[in-house]
Amino acid sequence: MNKKVLIVEDDTFLKDLSSAKLTKEGFQVTSVGNAVEAAASLEKDAPDLILLDLVLPGTDGFGVLQKIRENPKFTKTPVIVFSNLSDDSDVEKATTLGASLYMIKSNFTLDELVSKIKTLLG
Amino acid sequence: MDKSAKEIAALKKENEELKKLIAFRSDLISLSAHHMRTSLSAVRWILKMLIDKDFGELTKEQDGMIGRAFESSGRMVEQINEMLALGHKDTSNFEYKFEKTDIISLIDSVLFDFTGESFKNGIEIIFLKPDTELPKFVFDREKIRVVLQNLVENAIRYSNKGDKVFISVAKKEKAFEVSVRDTGIGITEEGGKSVFEKFYRTKEAIEKEPHGTGVGLYTSKRIVEDHGGKIWFENMEGHGTTFSFTIPLSLPEML
Numbered sequence: 001m002n003k004k005v006l007i008v009e010d011d012t013f014l015k016d017l018s019s020a021k022l023t024k025e026g027f028q029v030t031s032v033g034n035a036v037e038a039a040a041s042l043e044k045d046a047p048d049l050i051l052l053d054l055v056l057p058g059t060d061g062f063g064v065l066q067k068i069r070e071n072p073k074f075t076k077t078p079v080i081v082f083s084n085l086s087d088d089s090d091v092e093k094a095t096t097l098g099a100s101l102y103m104i105k106s107n108f109t110l111d112e113l114v115s116k117i118k119t120l121l122g
Numbered sequence: 123m124d125k126s127a128k129e130i131a132a133l134k135k136e137n138e139e140l141k142k143l144i145a146f147r148s149d150l151i152s153l154s155a156h157h158m159r160t161s162l163s164a165v166r167w168i169l170k171m172l173i174d175k176d177f178g179e180l181t182k183e184q185d186g187m188i189g190r191a192f193e194s195s196g197r198m199v200e201q202i203n204e205m206l207a208l209g210h211k212d213t214s215n216f217e218y219k220f221e222k223t224d225i226i227s228l229i230d231s232v233l234f235d236f237t238g239e240s241f242k243n244g245i246e247i248i249f250l251k252p253d254t255e256l257p258k259f260v261f262d263r264e265k266i267r268v269v270l271q272n273l274v275e276n277a278i279r280y281s282n283k284g285d286k287v288f289i290s291v292a293k294k295e296k297a298f299e300v301s302v303r304d305t306g307i308g309i310t311e312e313g314g315k316s317v318f319e320k321f322y323r324t325k326e327a328i329e330k331e332p333h334g335t336g337v338g339l340y341t342s343k344r345i346v347e348d349h350g351g352k353i354w355f356e357n358m359e360g361h362g363t364t365f366s367f368t369i370p371l372s373l374p375e376m377l
Contacts, residue, residue, distance in 0.1 A: 011160060017167050024176065055156065084159035086206060087152055106159035106199045109170035 003121050006047035007031040008038045008064060009082075010056050014105070018051065018082075021110040022117070035059035039067065046073060049121055051113075052099075054083035054090065062093055069098040078120040082113070155206045162202070166195045207268075208337050218265060218348065222258040225266075225291055225298065226251060232270045233289065236278060244283035247274070250290040259298055261369050265345045269353075272338035273302040273365045279331050281306030285362075297351065297368035305362040314357060318343045342367070 005027045009015040012033070019031045030045065032038050034056050041047075050068065054061035061081065068074045078100040083090070091102050100120060103113065169192040171177060173185070180188065233247055240247045277287040281304050288303040309317060313324030323336040339353075346353040346367045353367040 011164075013164055014160070014167075017164065017171075021167075021171065021176070084156045084163065085152070086155070086203075104159070105163040106166065106202070110167045111170060111174055 002026055002028040003048040004028045004030070004045065005049050005051060005117065006038070006041055007051045008033075008035075008056070008061065009051070009053040010034060011053070014053075018110060018113070021114065025114050027117070033057075035064045035067075038064050042068070042071070042074065047077065049117060050074075050077060050079045051082050051117075052079055054081060054085050054094070062097060065094065065097045065099060080113075080116065080120070151206065155202050158202055159199070162195060162198055166192065166199070169195060204337060208341060218262045220260050220262055222260055223263045223266075224256075224258050225300070226256060228263060228267060229270060229289060229291065229300070232267060232274060235271070236274055239275075240278055240287070243278055243281070245278050245281050245285050245287060247278075247287045247289070250288055252290075252292060256291070256293055256298070259369065259371060261349055262345075266349075266369070269342040269345050269367060270300070270302075272342045273367075276338060276365070277302050277304035277306065277363075280304065280327060281362075293371075294368070296372075297370045299366055299368045301364055301366040303362065303364040308361060308363050309355065309357050311357075314355070317355070318353070 005022055007015060007019055007022070007029060009018065009031065010033045015031050015033065019029045022029045030041050030047065032041050035058055052061050052064060056064070061083065065079060065081070068077070068079060075098075079098065080101045080103060081094045081099040082103050082105055083094075084105045086104050094102050101116060103116065108116075169188055172180065172188050173192060229249060233249055236247060274287065274289070281287065285305045287305075289301070290303075291298060291300045293299075307326055307330055309324060310326065313326065316322040317324065318339050322340075343353050346369070349369050351367055351369040353365070355363055355365045357363050
């Protein structure tokens with residue numbers, strides 16, 4: 001059974017790229033562009049891991065993360081915050097809210113992301 | 123008395139306004155960096171996927187060119203990161219965390235991070251550890267790490283294949299002193315005058331390494347001086363440079 005990854009990313013191009021890469025690596029990928037779609041997708045089909053951008057239209061990634069962790073179903077689901085924000089305060093906030101890992105997009109390539117995902121999924 | 127109270131109030135108000143302005147500028151820097159990184163992420167991811175043959179085989183020439191584009195985009199990321207670090211250090215976010223720290227283990231850890239790069243460039247890094255054990259000193263570990271990184275990085279960058287870089291640390295009467303000596307290209311007298319200035323790069327440095335930002339030494343100087351220490355260099359043009367800095371054993375109380 002392929003592991004399921006939910007990508008929450010509003011930049012269509014980055015979303016398509018990461019989705020293509022993860023699919024190629026054998027993951028079953030669902031990708032959404034905002035908090036509302038994320039909530040709907042989580043309701044429908046529980047992912048094994050969530051890749052979460054922070055700057056989103058409407059409710060931002062912090063809000064999404066908070067909602068995820070409030071849901072008993074997802075308290076243990078690994079969440080990688082994948083953002084280009086790098087202020088200490090952002091990293092700290094995400095970590096406090098329960099992010100498993102904080103990665104700055106431009107500092108990593110997609111193959112490095114894949115290896116982090118594989119590590120987190122054991 | 124009344125007058126001075128008024129003056130103080132006016133100064134306070136001005137101070138608040140300046141703080142707001144600085145915070146605004148800092149936000150602006152973060153935001154611009156976020157935009158630049160987003161565009162850059164896409165470029166880097168695609169280049170890496172091409173290199174990894176995700177889109178099929180490449181000719182040797184294509185592979186070489188794309189490899190260079192990938193490296194170049196990596197430097198851009200570094201520059202953004204550096205700009206961001208500097209932008210924030212220039213604001214109220216430049217805060218220090220002082221703790222008793224073992225300088226030897228810090229240097230070891232910095233040098234470890236450079237093993238790959240020094241090996242790639244054919245440069246040997248030698249840490250001349252003191253004979254006697256050093257006590258722990260009070261300083262900001264992460265900030266001094268930045269200083270050490272800048273000095274070691276420069277030493278590697280401005281050396282040639284086969285050169286050596288020596289790092290030493292010693293306890294003096296009122297301070298401890300760290301030196302990074304290289305056998306690289308050296309600094310001319312003219313260049314030496316401005317080498318600690320922001321965005322300044324010597325002609326020789328630009329020739330050797332076109333992609334530097336000219337903020338490493340500026341930042342280092344600021345960090346060392348905020349610790350109450352000194353940073354300087356001694357030069358043998360064409361035979362290398364020694365950069366040294368001191369951190370007082372008892373940090374000034376204003377910190």
